[in-house]
Each structure stands twice: as structure tokens, then as C-alpha cells.
Amino acid sequence: xxVQTRSIQKISAPAPDxxxxxxxxxxxxxxxTAWAGRLAGWPFPLLLLLLWVLASRHEWIAPQVxxxxxxxxxxxxxLLRSGEIWPHLWISLLRVFVGFLLGAAIGLxxxxxxxxxPLFRDYFFPFFKAVNQVPALGWLPMxxxxxxxxEALKFILIAKAALLPVALNTYQGVRSVSTRYIEVAxxxxxxxxxxxxxxxxxxxxxxxxxxxxxxFTHSWLALVVVELLASSEGLGFLIVYGRQLxxxxxxxxxxxVVGIVGFLLDKALAQVETRLSRWRRTGF
Amino acid sequence: xxxSLHKQTAVGSSPRxxxxxxxxxLRGWVLPLGLLLLWWASTTFGWIDSPLLPTLQAVxxxxxxxxxxxxxxxxxxxxxxxxxxxxxxxxxxxxxLGGLLGFSRFFERTLGPSFHAFKQxxxxxxxxxxxxxxxxxxxxxxxxxxxxAFFPLVLNTFEGVRSVPFEFLEVARVLxxxxxxxxxxxxxxxxxxxxxxxxxxALIYSWxxxxxxxxxLVAGKGIGNTLVDGRExxxxxxxxxxxxxxxxxGFALNxxxxxxxxxxxxxRGQSVGKF
Numbered sequence: 271x272x273v274q275t276r277s278i279q280k281i282s283a284p285a286p287d288x289x290x291x292x293x294x295x296x297x298x299x300x301x302x303t304a305w306a307g308r309l310a311g312w313p314f315p316l317l318l319l320l321l322w323v324l325a326s327r328h329e330w331i332a333p334q335v336x337x338x339x340x341x342x343x344x345x346x347x348x349l350l351r352s353g354e355i356w357p358h359l360w361i362s363l364l365r366v367f368v369g370f371l372l373g374a375a376i377g378l379x380x381x382x383x384x385x386x387x388p389l390f391r392d393y394f395f396p397f398f399k400a401v402n403q404v405p406a407l408g409w410l411p412m413x414x415x416x417x418x419x420x421e422a423l424k425f426i427l428i429a430k431a432a433l434l435p436v437a438l439n440t441y442q443g444v445r446s447v448s449t450r451y452i453e454v455a456x457x458x459x460x461x462x463x464x465x466x467x468x469x470x471x472x473x474x475x476x477x478x479x480x481x482x483x484x485x486f487t488h489s490w491l492a493l494v495v496v497e498l499l500a501s502s503e504g505l506g507f508l509i510v511y512g513r514q515l516x517x518x519x520x521x522x523x524x525x526x527v528v529g530i531v532g533f534l535l536d537k538a539l540a541q542v543e544t545r546l547s548r549w550r551r552t553g554f
Numbered sequence: 555x556x557x558s559l560h561k562q563t564a565v566g567s568s569p570r571x572x573x574x575x576x577x578x579x580l581r582g583w584v585l586p587l588g589l590l591l592l593w594w595a596s597t598t599f600g601w602i603d604s605p606l607l608p609t610l611q612a613v614x615x616x617x618x619x620x621x622x623x624x625x626x627x628x629x630x631x632x633x634x635x636x637x638x639x640x641x642x643x644x645x646x647x648x649x650x651l652g653g654l655l656g657f658s659r660f661f662e663r664t665l666g667p668s669f670h671a672f673k674q675x676x677x678x679x680x681x682x683x684x685x686x687x688x689x690x691x692x693x694x695x696x697x698x699x700x701x702x703a704f705f706p707l708v709l710n711t712f713e714g715v716r717s718v719p720f721e722f723l724e725v726a727r728v729l730x731x732x733x734x735x736x737x738x739x740x741x742x743x744x745x746x747x748x749x750x751x752x753x754x755x756a757l758i759y760s761w762x763x764x765x766x767x768x769x770x771l772v773a774g775k776g777i778g779n780t781l782v783d784g785r786e787x788x789x790x791x792x793x794x795x796x797x798x799x800x801x802x803x804g805f806a807l808n809x810x811x812x813x814x815x816x817x818x819x820x821x822r823g824q825s826v827g828k829f
Contacts, residue, residue, distance in 0.1 A: 310660075310663035310664050311663060311664065311666065311667030311668065312667075313664060314664050314665055314668050315667075315668045315671070318668075334686075335686060335687060389581075392578055392581035392582065393581045393582070393584055393585055394585060395582065396582030396583070396585075396586075397582065397585040397586050400586065400801070403801040403802070403804045403805045403808070404797055404800050404801040404804060405761070405762045405765065405800070405804065407762060407765045407766055407769070408765060408781075408796075408797055408800040408801070408804075409797065410769070410781075411781040411782060411784060411785040411793050411796070412781075412785075412790075412793050412794065412797055414785055415606055415785055415788065415790055415793060416606055490676055491676050491677060491678065493676075494676040494677075494678045494679050495678045495766060495769075495770075498678060498679075498681065498682070498770060499769060499770065506678075506679070509679060509682050510682060512682070513682035513685065513686065516686075518683075518686060521682050521683060521686075522683070524679075525675060525679045525680075525683065526675075528675060528676050528679045529671075529674045529675035529676070529679070530674075532674055532675075532676055533674040536674075
């Protein structure tokens with residue numbers, strides 16, 4: 271599972287350009303100016319868009335299969351302006367926040383307990399690992415039978431999705447706190463609480479927060495699935511609804527909203543991270 | 555720190571430690587066995603009488619029956635076949651694109667931003683679109699699974715190629731390696747750990763996507779369909795059995811991937827990490 275956590279972090283945080291650029295002068299012809307480099311990303315999507323416009327104008331592809339970009343744009347604007355999308359967006363956000371907070375809190379507690387108490391770890395970790403061999407999606411039919419398809423189902427599934435990465439990263443973060451820090455704390459005769467609050471938690475904060483971000487990504491994924499499968503409102507429902515009526519413009523507009531909202535929320539969490547770990551920089 | 559801290563706490567709290575008479579190696583079994591026992595007791599003694607909690611024996615009978623009738627083989631075979639097909643397609647395309655983005659600043663600048671924008675879209679939001687474009691059959695499912703495998707491979711290949719140390723390239727230049735030699739003898743081995751991580755991740759994602767595809771594109775056979783059927787007909791025993799099978803397959807895929815990784819990276823001498 272470590273493999274998974276470690277490399278998904280890579281996904282959420284692409285490598286910074288700077289140091290790599292220094293290390294690879296052979297391949298790296300520096301772009302003349304910064305803005306040219308920034309503009310370089312535009313031709314490809316614009317080309318795709320052009321192709322899309324042409325394809326729909328000349329009807330290379332049936333409009334039922336790929337509606338014109340102008341239509342998708344109009345639908346998107348329409349959804350926003352008529353206010354039709356806000357209740358869906360609101361309920362989706364509510365679900366993801368409640369589920370995520372629930373899952374992250376439980377995950378944090380479990381991770382800390384496993385990291386701090388070897389005894390709890392011995393008893394609980396194998397069971398935890400076994401349960402986690404089944405992805406959140408695997409539990410879905412069982413949960414549907416147990417709790418029905420109401421809000422409870424959504425909260426539980428989203429919480430489950432967030433729980434695993436938070437718990438694992440917290441556990442590993444706590445376990446990898448350097449022994450030296452703990453030795454220093456011992457010299458200072460810290461109480462158990464001081465040891466936790468002043469040494470272990472700050473030292474393990476970075477991996478824990480990585481787990482939180484990863485957990486949020488998983489929650490967002492779970493939200494979309496559960497709304498696609500069993501819901502009568504929400505962004506995922508909007509996608510299914512458009513699909514059933516064969517209104518692909520609604521589907522594409524909703525997909526775009528899902529992408530943008532997910533992106534913004536992830537950015538917000540990244541911002542919180544820089545804010546919270548500001549103390550770290552002063553040390554160096 | 556882990557070991558030494560644990561030792562210290564163990565010494566520090568030795569009187570408390572002595573109360574726990576369960577040997578360390580067996581402790582992991584206490585909780586699952588306890589839960590199983592609780593389950594068995596509550597159905598046998600009638601503490602809980604609900605169709606939602608079948609007896610252990612019923613689940614076992616279902617498991618034996620489903621396996622013996624060959625239904626499990628068909629469902630699991632179909633799911634695994636799709637998973638592997640999607641994985642193969644998605645990861646090869648991902649490897650190519652990741653390599654391209656890694657090698658060439660030009661492609662990174664031109665294609666990278668679009669790729670990152672696409673990545674933002676939640677994976678399962680693609681399913682309705684894919685179902686319009688490819689139908690509900692195997693093509694659509696494999697296409698979706700390939701998409702799931704594609705993203706982690708692009709990212710990890712890119713990372714791997716980009717993190718090849720500059721010194722290696724210098725040596726290759728001194729030795730006047732051709733482009734192919736550079737790729738084959740320097741870049742690929744140096745990036746292999748990251749690429750294998752990407753493959754491992756892609757395999758897990760493929761399995762997840764395979765389940766999701768079977769739930770959402772309900773046509774044909776597969777282990778996901780087994781679960782959906784069980785739910786629709788209120789066969790909790792079948793659902794529980796299905797969950798166990800899914801867990802076992804996930805475990806098997808993880809184990810195989812980890813073994814392959816270890817095997818292929820054995821030449822590096824020491825292990826890559828303490829996974």
C-alpha cells in the first residue's frame with residue numbers, strides 16, 4: 271500500500287521545473303522568455319478545439335455523439351445563469367465535506383493510534399490491511415443493502431475513501447519521526463502530551479497532510495461514483511441525467527464543472543499546506 | 555526510529571506489557587476471529603434475525619455452489635481479462651506519452667498543460683461519455699480501464715525520466731552513446747523503479763476501474779455484475795462472497811506486482827525502499 275500512497279503524491283504534486291532544468295542542460299534548451307514557455311501550452315488544446323469545431327460544423331461526427339463546442343458552452347452558461355446547477359453543486363459539496371471530514375477524522379485517530387501504540391498496531395493493523403484489500407467501490411453493493419441509497423450511503427462511502435490514505439500516511443508519518451527528536455524531548459523531560467504536541471505531530475505533519483490531500487482526491491472520486499450510481503441530485507446525477515436524455519452537452523458541461531471544482535478544492539488544500547507549514551521555512 | 559521507540563516503550567511499560575498474554579505473532583488474528591465468532595454467535599443464537607445478515611454457513615454454501623457451478627470462473631475470467639487488456643493498452647500508451655514528456659522539453663511545454671487539465675477530471679465522470687462513444691460492451695469497459703491505467707503511468711514515467719542523474723548522461727556522452735544506447739542503457743534502467751511504481755499503481759487502478767465499469771455499464775458478465783445481481787435480488791450471501799473474492803484478487807494483484815518489482819529491480823543491489 272505504501273507504493274500506492276507514495277506515488278499518488280507524485281500525481282498530485284508534479285515535479286517542480288527548477289532543479290530538474292538545472293540538472294539537464296543537454297536536453298533543456300531554455301525557452302527564450304518566460305511568457306513564451308507559458309504560451310507553449312496553448313496551441314495543442316486550441317488545435318483540438320478547432321478540430322472539434324470543424325468536426326461539428328461539417329458533421330463528421332453525429333451531434334448526438336459529440337455536440338458542438340458552442341452548444342456545450344451555451345449549456346454551461348445557461349446552467350450557471352439559470353441557477354439550475356447550484357443546488358446540485360451545493361449538495362455534492364455538502365456530501366463530500368461531511369464524508370471527507372468524517373473519514374479524515376477517523377483515519378487520523380486510527381493512524382495516530384497505530385503509530386503511537388505498538389500494541390494497538392499489533393492487534394489492529396493486519397485487520398485494517400485485510401479490509402483495505404477491497405476498494406471502496408467493492409463495498410458499495412453491500413452498503414446499499416445495509417443502509418439503503420440515502421445520504422447515509424454517500425457519507426459512509428466517501429468517508430471510507432478518505433479514511434485509508436489518511437490513516438496510512440499518518441501511521442507512517444508518526445513512525446518515521448526521527449529518534450533524535452524523541453531523544454531531545456526525553457532530555458527535556460517532556461510529558462507524553464508535550465512529546466506528542468510539540469515533537470511528534472509537527473514532525474509528522476507533512477506526510478499527514480499529504481494523506482489528507484490524497485484522501486480528499488479519493489473522496490471526490492467516490493462522490494462522483496456514488497452520485498452516478500445512486501442519486502437523484504448532485505453533479506454526478508446531472509451527468510447521468512444528461513446521458514439518459516442523450517443530451518451530451520449537459521454531460522460535457524457537468525464533467526467540466528466536476529473537473530474545475532475538484533481542481534479548485536485541491537488547490538485550496540495545497541494553499542492551506544503552505545500556510546500551515548510556514549514555520550518550517552524559518553528553520554533553514 | 556520505529557524500532558528503537560517501540561523497544562523503549564516496551565521496556566518502559568513492561569508491567570503493563572505482561573498483562574497481554576497473546577503472543578505478538580497471533581495478535582493480528584484476534585480481531586478478525588473475534589468478529590467472525592460474533593457473527594457466528596449472533597446468527598446461531600438468533601440475536602440478530604435479518605435477511606441482511608446471513609449465517610456464516612449460508613455464505614460458505616453459496617461460495618461452494620457458485621464456484622462449483624462455474625459461474626465464478628466465468629465472472630472472474632471476464633473481469634480479469636478486461637482488467638489486463640485495459641491495463642496493457644493504457645499502460646503502453648501512458649509509457650509512450652510519459653517518456654515523450656520526460657525526454658523533450660518541447661512536448662512537455664506543449665502537451666503537458668493539456669494533460670494536467672484532463673487529469674483533473676474525476677475518472678468515473680468519463681464513464682457516461684465513454685458509454686455514448688463506445689456503447690456498453692467490452693470495448694467501452696476496456697477503453698475506460700485503459701484510461702484509468704494511463705494516468706499513473708504517464709506521471710511516473712515522466713518523473714522517472716526526469717530524475718535520471720545528470721552525471722549518468724555525462725558519462726553516456728563521454729562514451730559517445732547513440733540515442734538508442736542512451737535510452738536502452740542509461741535512461742531506461744535509471745527510470746525503471748519509477749516506471750515500475752507506475753505500473754503497480756496502474757494495475758490497482760485498472761482493477762478498480764474494472765469494478766466501476768461493471769457497475770456503471772451493466773451489460774455482460776463480471777465480478778462486479780455478480781455483486782450488482784446479488785444486491786438486486788437481496789442475496790446478501792452472494793454479495794459477501796463477492797466482496798471476499800474482490801479482496802483476494804486485489805491482494806493477489808498487489809502481491810504479483812510487488813514480486814515483479816522486486817525481481818526486476820534486484821540488479822540494483824539493495825532494495826529500493828522499505829515498502
